[in-house]
Amino acid sequence: xxxxxxxxxxxxxxxxxxxxxxxxxxxxxxxxxxxxxxxxxxxxxxxxxxxxxxxxxxxxxxxxxxxxxxxxxxxxxxxxxxxxxxxxxxxxxxxxxxxxxxxxxxxxxxxxxxxxxxxxxxxxxxxxxxxxxxxxxxxxxxxxxxxxxxxxxxxxxxxxxxxxxxxxxxxxxxxxxxxxxxxxxxxxxxxxxxxxxxxxxxxxxxxxxxxxxxxxxxxxxxxxxxxxxxxxxxxxxxxxxxxxxxxxxxxxxxxxxxxxxxxxxxxxxxxxxxxxxxxxxxxxxxxxxxxxxxxxxxxxxxxxxxxxxxxxxxxxxxxxxxxxxxxxxxxxxxxxxxxxxxxxxxxxxxxxxxxxxxxxxxxxxxxxxxxxxxxxxxxxxxxxxxxxxxxxxxxxxxxxxxxxxxxxxxxxxxxxxxxxxxxxxxxxxxxxxxxxxxxxxxxxxxxxxxxxx
Numbered sequence: 001x002x003x004x005x006x007x008x009x010x011x012x013x014x015x016x017x018x019x020x021x022x023x024x025x026x027x028x029x030x031x032x033x034x035x036x037x038x039x040x041x042x043x044x045x046x047x048x049x050x051x052x053x054x055x056x057x058x059x060x061x062x063x064x065x066x067x068x069x070x071x072x073x074x075x076x077x078x079x080x081x082x083x084x085x086x087x088x089x090x091x092x093x094x095x096x097x098x099x100x101x102x103x104x105x106x107x108x109x110x111x112x113x114x115x116x117x118x119x120x121x122x123x124x125x126x127x128x129x130x131x132x133x134x135x136x137x138x139x140x141x142x143x144x145x146x147x148x149x150x151x152x153x154x155x156x157x158x159x160x161x162x163x164x165x166x167x168x169x170x171x172x173x174x175x176x177x178x179x180x181x182x183x184x185x186x187x188x189x190x191x192x193x194x195x196x197x198x199x200x201x202x203x204x205x206x207x208x209x210x211x212x213x214x215x216x217x218x219x220x221x222x223x224x225x226x227x228x229x230x231x232x233x234x235x236x237x238x239x240x241x242x243x244x245x246x247x248x249x250x251x252x253x254x255x256x257x258x259x260x261x262x263x264x265x266x267x268x269x270x271x272x273x274x275x276x277x278x279x280x281x282x283x284x285x286x287x288x289x290x291x292x293x294x295x296x297x298x299x300x301x302x303x304x305x306x307x308x309x310x311x312x313x314x315x316x317x318x319x320x321x322x323x324x325x326x327x328x329x330x331x332x333x334x335x336x337x338x339x340x341x342x343x344x345x346x347x348x349x350x351x352x353x354x355x356x357x358x359x360x361x362x363x364x365x366x367x368x369x370x371x372x373x374x375x376x377x378x379x380x381x382x383x384x385x386x387x388x389x390x391x392x393x394x395x396x397x398x399x400x401x402x403x404x405x406x407x408x409x410x411x412x413x414x415x416x417x418x419x420x421x422x423x424x425x426x427x428x429x430x431x432x433x434x435x436x437x438x439x440x441x442x443x444x445x446x447x448x449x450x451x452x453x
Contacts, residue, residue, distance in 0.1 A: 001131050003382050003440055009127045010120070010435040017119055017435065018106065018428065020047055024081075024115045025099035025108040031082040031149045040081040044118055044143055051126045059160065062153040064143035068125055069135030073453065075372075075445055076140055076164025077125075077438075078154075078398035078405055079118045079171060080147030083110045084420050085210050087217040087243035091422045105425045112426045113419040117170035117410040118143065120435035127439040128446055137446045140164055147171075147398060148213065150359060154401040164405070165453055166372040168441075169398040170434065172407030173417075175380055176373060177393035179306055180364035180400065180407055181247070181330040184337065185212055186344055188325040190353040192272050192318065196226040203263075203273040204234075208256050209315035212326050212358075213396075214420040216314060217243030219255035221277075223268065237262055245420040246312040246328040247395035249287055252421075256313050257285045272352075276323060277316075279351055284311050284327070292343050296332050305392050306332040306363075309340070326358075330394060333363035361400040364393075364407075372452035375444045376408060383437035384412065395419070404453075410434045 001009070010017075029040035041057060041064045048055035048066040055066045064081070086096040086109055094100040099108035106116065118141075125139055142164075144153040172180075196202055201223050208219035221237045239259045244252030260281035263274055283291045289309045296308035315326035331340060337360055345355040366373065368390050377388040393399070393407040410426065411417050412433065418424040445452050 001127070001443060006127055006439045006443060007383070007436045010123060010432055010439060013123055014428070014432055017123055017431065018101065021106060021111065021116055021119045022099040024119060025110050026097055028097040029082050029110070030085045031146055037082050037145045041143060041145055044081055044122075047122055048141075051122065052129060053125065059153070059156045062145055063157045066122075066125075066141040066143070067138060068129050069138045069446055071135065071137040073451060074138040074140050074164040075442065076142060076167030076402065076405060077121050078142050078144070078167065078169040078401065079114050079121065080144040080398070081115065081118070082145050082148050083113065083115070084148050084214055086422065087210060087214065088422055093423055096424070101428075104429065105427050106431065107423060107425040109424055112410060112424055114147070114171050116426050116431050117434060120431055121170060121438055123435050124438035124442055128442045131443065131447070133447050135446050136449055139442060139446055144398065148211065151401065154398060158401060163402050166370070166404040168376065168406050168408035170409040170438070171397040172393045172395055172409070173391065173411040174384070174386070174409050174413065175389045175391055176376055177399070177407035178366045178368055178373065178390045179304060179333055180393040180397065181307065181332060182335070182337070182361060182363035183396035183400070184329040184331060184340060184360040185358045186327050186329065186341070187356045187358055188327065188344070188348045188353050189356060190272055190276055190323040190325075190351060192321045192323055194321060196229060198269060199227050200269040201225045201267055202269050202271055205318045206259075206273055206277065206323070207317050208259070209326070211420070212314050213246045213328055214314060215241065215244050215246050215249045215252040215312055216255045217241050217422065219259040219316070221259060221263070221273070223266070237266065243421055245395060245417070246314050247310070247330050249310065249312040251417070254285070254313065256316055257281050273318065273323060276325065276351060279347075280313050280316070280325065283347060284313055287311060292347055294340060294343050296335065301332070301334045306334065307392055307394065308332055309335055330396070331363065333365055361396060364399050366404065366406050370453070371450070372445060373406070375452055376441050379441035379444055380437050383440045384433050386413065409437065
């Protein structure tokens with residue numbers, strides 16, 4: 001097919017794409033809900049079968065694999081069917097798991113991250129499949145089920161199956177993201193002091209956040225007034241913020257920091273909960289690690305933009321005599337992971353706590369000179385009408401899971417990034433433009449005898 005024919009093909013299937021996406025979004029496949037995650041994976045696999053593709057689940061339903069074509073090289077498309085929970089369901093304009101179309105946009109959890117991209121990738125594969133031309137390469141879509149949490153799905157897949165030679169994950173931004181920040185999750189653990197030896201108000205519990213990779217939009221603290229060693233009355237303090245993806249916390253408002261401001265103005269007896277809360281405000285509200293000795297002096301590495309280290313407390317909660325703080329870190333390419341761990345361990349120990357690293361994934365760098373990168377760049381310009389560039393990906397994606405995979409789409413320059421936010425949505429035009437770019441890219445690579453490694 002010619003470029004204009006591929007664009008027209010995606011436009012002709014616009015209503016099918018919207019309808020298929022609605023069925024997908026309406027499945028509340030929050031990572032921890034295995035039943036609905038399984039349903040979402042089955043839904044995508046059945047759509048693929050209906051299009052004539054080979055589709056199966058592997059590793060006890062942890063991963064879905066969809067394939068067309070054959071050849072010595074494999075183009076990979078990595079994506080995920082799980083989603084983060086809605087932070088504040090009551091603040092959504094429409095139910096998060098009932099996709100709604102209005103004002104030229106599609107609203108619902110997963111429309112942008114990552115279900116919309118999966119649907120248009122399937123239609124891009126369908127465009128290639130129905131071109132009538134013999135495929136010279138295999139196209140393999142790999143669908144994970146735990147991307148928003150611990151990546152046990154992709155770890156198992158990488159350990160047990162052959163990997164694509166190159167490809168993309170539509171779980172970030174356009175243009176091509178050849179550099180991606182590293183991602184680390186750490187937990188700070190503190191014992192709570194239970195002494196109430198003086199009359200007054202004491203903080204007895206705190207709760208903030210629902211996902212490790214989202215800035216919390218709400219925080220609540222329980223205050224109890226003790227008199228003569230016994231609880232006399234209680235009250236609850238609540239603060240709100242704006243939930244956003246933790247890869248760019250500056251776009252939101254962390255309710256934990258707002259709670260620290262409120263606590264500073266509230267009568268209370270200092271204890272470990274209030275101390276840790278004030279520490280989080282002091283050490284991490286600047287976002288870039290200045291107060292913990294991890295500020296990146298330069299945003300460049302070997303002449304390319306890598307930004308800076310970014311820190312976001314995403315979960316705080318108490319359980320009996322224990323306090324947990326979860327910090328999500330996005331570190332710039334060139335930063336030593338050992339240095340991050342050392343500095344944060346010092347912070348935890350200064351307040352009588354311990355540090356535990358729950359996960360760490362390296363920063364990504366893929367050479368701009370690789371042939372598949374040049375083909376993708378040309379497809380972007382032809383499919384979107386926009387100028388190509390190589391850019392930094394702020395978020396963590398499955399690009400970290402396999403070599404030769406780059407983050408590419410679905411967010412175009414100028415589009416609002418609503419990933420992990422309340423009222424997540426994507427414009428219909430952007431969704432269809434994604435399909436056009438991907439269809440052109442797959443045709444360029446899969447129909448050519450040329451190696452794109």
